[in-house]
Amino acid sequence: MHSMLMITSILGADNCAAALANQLGLPVETAGSRKEGLARLRRREYTIVVVDDAIADSDPEGAELLWKHAGLAIPLQLNFAISGTTRLAREVRAVLARRGQEQSLAMRAAAVAVESKLRDTVTGLLLHSQLALNEPSLSPELLAKLKTVAELAGTLQLQLGHAG
Structure with missing residues (x-):
């Protein structure tokens, strides 16, 4: 408040x-x-x-x-x-409005930066899990886990794509 x-x-x-x-x-x-x-x-x-x-x-x-x-x-x-009180109120309103705009811009910039890093991380995770799936002689258990990781990364990448 x-x-x-x-x-x-x-x-x-x-x-x-x-x-x-x-x-x-x-x-x-x-x-x-x-x-x-x-x-x-x-x-x-x-x-x-x-x-x-x-x-x-x-x-x-x-x-x-x-x-x-x-x-x-x-x-x-x-x-x-x-x-007078009227001028002081006007000055305070202007300052608070400016602060609100600055905070909103800063929050948007931070969200864009986080989203960009998250997209890069998810892309890397998806790429490496898909490369790992192409490795010969994977055990069936490891293959299943890698498929799950790749599917989750792909789903997250799609969700990030729709959020932007």
Whole structure:
């Protein structure tokens, strides 16, 4: 489940978080300082971490520490003084959509790579089992087992062909 951490010292941060949670449909927690933000990041994972420009600009090393502890969370730095809840919600939606697209592309690429390796392995298994079937002086038991392996490899190759 997606969740968001807002690190800002602006007045009304809790109201902003409640409005964002309502608009975005995800839990939004607030931290009023870099130190509190780091403590929250150590306790749990977030999908997105939004840091107020005021906090990041006043303590660049502290901001780097926040990004380092954010883990897999999407980092977003925003000026809360000039950005309303609507803009923040729009930015978060855009970032989450982009992350979703990236994850989908990565999963498809991984699936293609696995399928390609699996096809190569099955082709090799089929080829070697068929070559072994042509060996002279195979015992009837070994011949039966090799035929089964060749049939299974052939079936798997057909299934992989239909999956692509």
